[in-house]
Amino acid sequence: MFIKTLLNEDRMPTSWYNIVPDMPEGSLKPPLHPATGEPVGPDALEPLFPMSIIMQEVSPERHIDIPEEVQEIYKLWRPTPLIRAMRLERALDTPAKIYFKYEGVSPAGSHKPNTAIAQAYFNREAGIKRIATETGAGQWGSSMALATEMFGLECTVYMVKVSYDQKPYRRIMMEVWGAEVLASPTDRTNSGRKILEDDPESPGSLGIAISEASEDAATHDDCNYSLGSVLNHVLLHQTVVGEECRLQMEMAGEYPDIVIGCIGGGSNYAGLAFPFMRDKLSGEKEIEFLAAEPSSCPTVTKGAYTYDFGDTLCSTPLFLMHTLGHDFIPPGIHAGGLRYHAMAPLISAVVNQGLMDAVAYNQTEVFEAGVSFARAEGIIPAPESSHAIKATIDKALQCKEKGEEKIILFNLSGHGHFDMSAYDQFLSGNLVDYAYPEEKIRESMAKIPKMG
Amino acid sequence: MFIKTLLNEDRMPTSWYNIVPDMPEGSLKPPLHPATGEPVGPDALEPLFPMSIIMQEVSPERHIDIPEEVQEIYKLWRPTPLIRAMRLERALDTPAKIYFKYEGVSPAGSHKPNTAIAQAYFNREAGIKRIATETGAGQWGSSMALATEMFGLECTVYMVKVSYDQKPYRRIMMEVWGAEVLASPTDRTNSGRKILEDDPESPGSLGIAISEASEDAATHDDCNYSLGSVLNHVLLHQTVVGEECRLQMEMAGEYPDIVIGCIGGGSNYAGLAFPFMRDKLSGEKEIEFLAAEPSSCPTVTKGAYTYDFGDTLCSTPLFLMHTLGHDFIPPGIHAGGLRYHAMAPLISAVVNQGLMDAVAYNQTEVFEAGVSFARAEGIIPAPESSHAIKATIDKALQCKEKGEEKIILFNLSGHGHFDMSAYDQFLSGNLVDYAYPEEKIRESMAKIPKMG
Numbered sequence: 001m002f003i004k005t006l007l008n009e010d011r012m013p014t015s016w017y018n019i020v021p022d023m024p025e026g027s028l029k030p031p032l033h034p035a036t037g038e039p040v041g042p043d044a045l046e047p048l049f050p051m052s053i054i055m056q057e058v059s060p061e062r063h064i065d066i067p068e069e070v071q072e073i074y075k076l077w078r079p080t081p082l083i084r085a086m087r088l089e090r091a092l093d094t095p096a097k098i099y100f101k102y103e104g105v106s107p108a109g110s111h112k113p114n115t116a117i118a119q120a121y122f123n124r125e126a127g128i129k130r131i132a133t134e135t136g137a138g139q140w141g142s143s144m145a146l147a148t149e150m151f152g153l154e155c156t157v158y159m160v161k162v163s164y165d166q167k168p169y170r171r172i173m174m175e176v177w178g179a180e181v182l183a184s185p186t187d188r189t190n191s192g193r194k195i196l197e198d199d200p201e202s203p204g205s206l207g208i209a210i211s212e213a214s215e216d217a218a219t220h221d222d223c224n225y226s227l228g229s230v231l232n233h234v235l236l237h238q239t240v241v242g243e244e245c246r247l248q249m250e251m252a253g254e255y256p257d258i259v260i261g262c263i264g265g266g267s268n269y270a271g272l273a274f275p276f277m278r279d280k281l282s283g284e285k286e287i288e289f290l291a292a293e294p295s296s297c298p299t300v301t302k303g304a305y306t307y308d309f310g311d312t313l314c315s316t317p318l319f320l321m322h323t324l325g326h327d328f329i330p331p332g333i334h335a336g337g338l339r340y341h342a343m344a345p346l347i348s349a350v351v352n353q354g355l356m357d358a359v360a361y362n363q364t365e366v367f368e369a370g371v372s373f374a375r376a377e378g379i380i381p382a383p384e385s386s387h388a389i390k391a392t393i394d395k396a397l398q399c400k401e402k403g404e405e406k407i408i409l410f411n412l413s414g415h416g417h418f419d420m421s422a423y424d425q426f427l428s429g430n431l432v433d434y435a436y437p438e439e440k441i442r443e444s445m446a447k448i449p450k451m452g
Numbered sequence: 453m454f455i456k457t458l459l460n461e462d463r464m465p466t467s468w469y470n471i472v473p474d475m476p477e478g479s480l481k482p483p484l485h486p487a488t489g490e491p492v493g494p495d496a497l498e499p500l501f502p503m504s505i506i507m508q509e510v511s512p513e514r515h516i517d518i519p520e521e522v523q524e525i526y527k528l529w530r531p532t533p534l535i536r537a538m539r540l541e542r543a544l545d546t547p548a549k550i551y552f553k554y555e556g557v558s559p560a561g562s563h564k565p566n567t568a569i570a571q572a573y574f575n576r577e578a579g580i581k582r583i584a585t586e587t588g589a590g591q592w593g594s595s596m597a598l599a600t601e602m603f604g605l606e607c608t609v610y611m612v613k614v615s616y617d618q619k620p621y622r623r624i625m626m627e628v629w630g631a632e633v634l635a636s637p638t639d640r641t642n643s644g645r646k647i648l649e650d651d652p653e654s655p656g657s658l659g660i661a662i663s664e665a666s667e668d669a670a671t672h673d674d675c676n677y678s679l680g681s682v683l684n685h686v687l688l689h690q691t692v693v694g695e696e697c698r699l700q701m702e703m704a705g706e707y708p709d710i711v712i713g714c715i716g717g718g719s720n721y722a723g724l725a726f727p728f729m730r731d732k733l734s735g736e737k738e739i740e741f742l743a744a745e746p747s748s749c750p751t752v753t754k755g756a757y758t759y760d761f762g763d764t765l766c767s768t769p770l771f772l773m774h775t776l777g778h779d780f781i782p783p784g785i786h787a788g789g790l791r792y793h794a795m796a797p798l799i800s801a802v803v804n805q806g807l808m809d810a811v812a813y814n815q816t817e818v819f820e821a822g823v824s825f826a827r828a829e830g831i832i833p834a835p836e837s838s839h840a841i842k843a844t845i846d847k848a849l850q851c852k853e854k855g856e857e858k859i860i861l862f863n864l865s866g867h868g869h870f871d872m873s874a875y876d877q878f879l880s881g882n883l884v885d886y887a888y889p890e891e892k893i894r895e896s897m898a899k900i901p902k903m904g
Contacts, residue, residue: 003527006458075455076535076830083528087602105557107830109869149827150539172872175879176826374628375601378528378559417561417869420621427627 007079013243031317050126082248096399110414112143115237120147134209138170140228145179161204207312229265238271256409262387266344289356292387297330325444331434334422459531465695483769502578534700548851562866564595567689572599586661590622592680597631613656659764681717690723708861714839718796741808744839749782777896783886786874
């Protein structure tokens with residue numbers, strides 16, 4: 001019995017898995033134009049993305065080849081290990097077996113480069129010279145900085161000013177990889193200038209940074225925009241995680257009964273889960289799919305399944321998805337990657353079809369789970385990933401109660417090396433749980449446009 | 453051709469390699485008692501270390517078994533990958549092949565846990581309940597915190613106060629793993645109180661922290677002391693790195709012509725190099741061994757090979773080693789792990805026998821090499837490890853000049869996730885090279901005791 005199941009490079013999957021053709025008929029709806037209410041075609045996205053990526057966004061193909069150059073960069077750290085959490089099992093005294101796929105071994109420390117590398121490649125192939133993107137605390141920006149450096153592109157990252165000032169470490173990481181990092185709002189875009197005119201001391205927000213980055217891309221021919229989660233092509237690129245994991249579970253002689261992950265925009269969970277969900281959709285396997293989200297941004301557990309905007313400023317098409325309302329701004333929890341008001345349309349559809357469940361946790365119980373994990377397994381997890389750990393521990397304890405030897409698999413999407421001050425708050429007893437923002441959610445949900 | 457050569461757990465070495473019996477006769481000399489000048493026996497170390505570790509310190513055995521429980525913890529991250537730096541080769545346009553062994557995948561981010569885990573195990577076996585140790589910026593302390601947590605021991609870390617205040621992230625890491633971290637000087641020890649009496653605002657130093665930790669261990673029966681480099685048993689535990697690497701180079705169908713690493717106390721380099729040096733000592737292979745050190749702490753390149761104290765306060769036995777004088781305090785370079793005044797006696801003997809060479813670099817050229825590496829290979833290296841990268845790049849460029857297809861192997865001993873502010877200084881042009889501290893070295897070398 002191995003603790004780690006390692007996959008050699010020659011067995012790394014050579015295609016991504018697209019769940020779309022396997023979804024029940026009628027379960028997916030196209031994005032709509034906000035003004036006309038009509039389905040938007042691929043061309044609506046052309047100012048922002050290269051056609052190759054737009055075609056992936058709407059592809060009906062089950063398998064899409066991973067270009068060789070993308071595979072070569074993946075191999076700097078992929079395949080990632082599948083690890084049996086034996087010490088955690090023992091600490092919990094559970095009959096369940098716990099496996100986790102560890103994505104924190106990437107140079108940027110999370111699963112995010114899986115799509116950043118692919119997006120940088122397709123943009124370079126399309127003749128693009130520069131990528132503009134936004135980042136909050138820097139997880140996505142650092143992944144895109146890494147990716148553009150690998151393919152010889154320039155990178156402009158609009159980083160939310162308050163994070164730029166208070167959390168310099170990922171900003172420096174991006175600069176090590178050659179990116180230009182700007183504190184957003186900037187005076188380089190109309191969106192930024194407008195905000196600064198009203199409030200020269202604006203701390204910025206993710207919504208503002210998105211507006212700046214997409215304006216930069218839309219107004220410069222050689223520059224494209226890039227998004228780190230939510231969209232179909234992003235989830236597609238992440239399926240390399242689950243495709244590897246299928247092979248590794250087979251090597252370990254196991255098949256998961258429960259597949260767990262955290263969800264913010266939905267990409268890390270889709271990456272692990274969709275390749276297994278294929279077996280549920282085909283009726284071959286019974287599997288429980290469970291995603292964990294923060295109770296202060298309870299998109300799936302409390303949101304509506306309806307058409308809404310992807311951004312605060314109502315500039316994107318309308319997507320059918322779980323949403324708390326496009327102008328909902330969640331409390332400042334440390335799991336910054338899980339603070340999105342909506343959920344990936346594909347994940348939302350899967351929930352709507354009854355294929356998966358979600359559960360919501362407060363941040364102190366999440367950090368408690370993260371510290372237990374670190375003390376058992378060594379690895380200090382990212383606060384986002386600790387949501388998955390909390391759900392895993394709960395499931396493993398249920399197995400103990402019922403005497404069930406289930407196989408639990410979860411995605412450890414990243415390490416917490418850049419989240420130490422959050423751990424400090426937790427250990428010193430200064431971490432607070434935010435009250436469930438009921439009224440704010442009611443208000444923002446009232447502003448969701450009424451479609452169809 | 454694989455980029456990464458992965459070794460499965462069932463092939464992880466089950467013994468450490470002790471170079472002592474393979475060293476030329478008369479090349480090693482025993483430590484001496486500072487007062488009597490007589491060789492010290494194993495019993496002199498008993499207040500600080502368990503007998504099992506002391507016996508390793510003086511063992512004549514070539515192979516020493518790695519206990520199964522230690523192997524089990526190693527397997528949380530070991531075997532570590534051997535990686536071919538193909539993108540760096542291409543960037544340098546060199547005919548040389550560059551391989552590196554990556555020790556940054558450990559939960560603490562460096563090679564240090566290889567010995568911390570072993571030391572925690574042997575102490576627990578000896579009935580010890582608590583380990584006291586010192587740390588500067590926290591690399592060693594965090595490794596020991598991880599190790600004690602794994603074996604259910606308590607851990608007290610005396611952390612140099614200026615680092616405790618200015619570099620909180622590794623302090624928090626230690627606390628996540630359950631250690632008690634104290635800003636040294638403390639009022640818990642006579643050594644600490646004496647310093648505080650003279651200067652209540654003392655920023656502390658590694659020398660003071662060592663005195664506090666060893667006093668704590670010597671004055672508490674259930675507590676032992678632990679050291680992270682220099683001593684024979686520490687170098688021994690690190691040889692798991694080189695033993696793995698021998699197997700991996702064989703899998704890759706290669707044998708190194710040049711083996712490179714950074715040296716501070718000497719343990720990461722010995723860990724990689726000694727298992728290969730065996731083949732040079734036996735006359736089977738010609739290999740060039742090259743270690744890189746900072747030019748502001750040029751222990752091997754400028755120091756004397758003579759008996760000197762291991763610590764600033766002259767409380768240890770005298771060791772035959774390369775030394776700049778026991779009270780030499782190097783300038784505050786960012787590679788904190790390379791700021792020791794002396795060198796491991798085993799590494800020093802190997803240098804003295806002409807088996808290896810050393811080279812010294814300034815910190816700006818080291819950071820330049822580190823950034824080049826990060827941009828080619830993704831991984832952001834620790835400043836210590838970047839010394840090895842600089843030496844590797846120089847050798848690879850020599851190969852280019854001469855048209856030689858040499859196989860270069862180096863130890864990437866750790867990642868730089870907790871060194872981002874140093875990278876910030878470098879990228880913003882604010883990193884300085886210290887003048888070679890010639891006069892300070894002459895002064896401190898004048899104070900080396902005259903023995904034999």
